[in-house]
Amino acid sequence: MPFSAAWVGEIETRNIALPVKTIALWQEMVDILAELVGVPAALIIKASPTHMEVLSASQSEGNPYIAGARDKIAALYCETVVKTKKKLLVANALKDPKWNRNPDIKLGMISYLGYPILWPDGVPFGSICILDNKENAYGMIYQRFMVQLKSLVESHLATIHLADKLASSKSELEEANKNLESFSHSVSHDLKAPLRAIGNFAELLAEDNRSRLDDEGHRQVAGIRENTVRMSKLINDLLEFSLMARHSLTRADVDMGDLALEVYVALESAVPNNNAMVQIEDLPHTYGERTMLRQVYHNLIANALKFTGKTKNPWITIGGRRELDKNIYYVKDNGAGFDMKNAEKLFRELGRLHSQSDFKGTGIGLSIVGRIVKRHGGEVWAEGAVGEGATFNFSLPNHIMGKPYLKK
Incomplete structure (x- = not known):
C-alpha cells in the first residue's frame, strides 16, 4: 500500500522538531495507556515518506517495539490509519484475509486499534495505537479513551506548529x-x-x-x-x-530630569541667538528605552527653542507629574504657538503648521516623538494658541508587568 506522491509531499513539508518535554509526556501517556487497557504495546508513530518511526513505545512487558525503531512502508496497520486518516480496528489479523500477512504478525501482534494524529491543518503526522498478542475487540470505553489521547497529542502538535x-x-x-x-x-x-x-x-x-x-x-x-x-x-x-x-526596546530605569537637562545642555550651544529662560522641574523616573526617550526630549526641546526664537522674553518649562497608572511629561513655551484647529496634523509625517520662511524644519520631528511614545505604550498630544505658546505632552506607563513603578 504505497503512499501517493501528494501524500508524501504533505509529509515532507512537516520537518518540525519536537520538544524533548513533549516526547517525555507522550512516553508517560503510552505507558498509562498500555497498563489501563492491559496490552503489551501502546505506541505513538510518526510517518515519513519512506517509513514509520516509533516515537514513543510503552515500557510494558512483552512489547516488541522500541522507541526509535523504523519500519519500511509495507502494508502496516499504522500506514493504513495515516493514509486514510481514519480509525482502524483489527480484532484478529489471523482470521482476516486482508491482514493475515501483516508484518506485525511476525512479532506476535495479531490485534490492533489505531487512530490518526493530524497537524492542525489536517496534514498527517502519524498515529496512536495499541496492539495485543491475542484476539481483542477493544471495548467502547477503550476506544473513547484513545480518542481523548489522540486529541491531547494533536493539541500538543497545534502548539508546536504555532511556535x-x-x-x-x-x-x-x-x-x-x-x-x-x-x-x-x-x-x-x-x-x-x-x-x-x-x-x-x-x-x-x-x-x-x-x-x-x-x-x-x-x-x-x-x-x-x-x-x-x-x-x-x-x-x-x-x-x-x-x-x-x-528598533527593539531595551527598557531600564530612566531619570527623566537628568535626561532633559542633558538634552538641553547639548542643544543650548547648538541653537544660536537663543536666550530663553529654561526651567526643568522635578520629574518622575520612568522605565523605558533611554536612547529613544532622549530623542523625544531632543525633538521637543529643539522645537521649543526654535519657536521661541522670535519671542520677547522667551521661556521654556520642562515638567511632569505622576498620575494613577501613568506619568505625564510636557515641554511648554511662550513661543509662536499654533491654531488648535490644526492640532491633529502635528504628529503626522511632514506635518508643518508654519512656513519654511518663518521657521525652518522638515516636519518629521514630532512624528518621531509620536512613534516612540506609542511604542512605549503612551500617548502624545499638544495644546496651544497662535502667538501665545504651546505645550507638548506625552504620557508613559508607570507600571511594569502590572506592578507600579514608583521610583523617584
Whole structure:
C-alpha cells in the first residue's frame, strides 16, 4: 500500500522538531495507556515518506517495539490509519484475509486499534495505537479513551506548529528588516549624492561668478544651497523615522530630569541667538528605552527653542507629574504657538503648521516623538494658541508587568 506522491509531499513539508518535554509526556501517556487497557504495546508513530518511526513505545512487558525503531512502508496497520486518516480496528489479523500477512504478525501482534494524529491543518503526522498478542475487540470505553489521547497529542502538535510558524515569521521579519534597512541606506545615499553635487555646483557657481552675479543671482544661488541642505536633512529624518519602528526596546530605569537637562545642555550651544529662560522641574523616573526617550526630549526641546526664537522674553518649562497608572511629561513655551484647529496634523509625517520662511524644519520631528511614545505604550498630544505658546505632552506607563513603578 504505497503512499501517493501528494501524500508524501504533505509529509515532507512537516520537518518540525519536537520538544524533548513533549516526547517525555507522550512516553508517560503510552505507558498509562498500555497498563489501563492491559496490552503489551501502546505506541505513538510518526510517518515519513519512506517509513514509520516509533516515537514513543510503552515500557510494558512483552512489547516488541522500541522507541526509535523504523519500519519500511509495507502494508502496516499504522500506514493504513495515516493514509486514510481514519480509525482502524483489527480484532484478529489471523482470521482476516486482508491482514493475515501483516508484518506485525511476525512479532506476535495479531490485534490492533489505531487512530490518526493530524497537524492542525489536517496534514498527517502519524498515529496512536495499541496492539495485543491475542484476539481483542477493544471495548467502547477503550476506544473513547484513545480518542481523548489522540486529541491531547494533536493539541500538543497545534502548539508546536504555532511556535514554529511564529519563529519562521520572526526570522522572515528580521530578514525583511535587514533588507529594508540596507535598501533605505542605499536610497539615502543615492538621493543625497546628487544633492551634494547640486550644492557643490551652486557654491562653485557663486565663487566663480561673484562679480558677475547681481543681488538676485546671489539670492537664487543661496536658495539652491539652502534647499539642498534642507533636502539632505529631510532624507536623514525620513530614514530615522523608517528605522524607528524596527528598533527593539531595551527598557531600564530612566531619570527623566537628568535626561532633559542633558538634552538641553547639548542643544543650548547648538541653537544660536537663543536666550530663553529654561526651567526643568522635578520629574518622575520612568522605565523605558533611554536612547529613544532622549530623542523625544531632543525633538521637543529643539522645537521649543526654535519657536521661541522670535519671542520677547522667551521661556521654556520642562515638567511632569505622576498620575494613577501613568506619568505625564510636557515641554511648554511662550513661543509662536499654533491654531488648535490644526492640532491633529502635528504628529503626522511632514506635518508643518508654519512656513519654511518663518521657521525652518522638515516636519518629521514630532512624528518621531509620536512613534516612540506609542511604542512605549503612551500617548502624545499638544495644546496651544497662535502667538501665545504651546505645550507638548506625552504620557508613559508607570507600571511594569502590572506592578507600579514608583521610583523617584
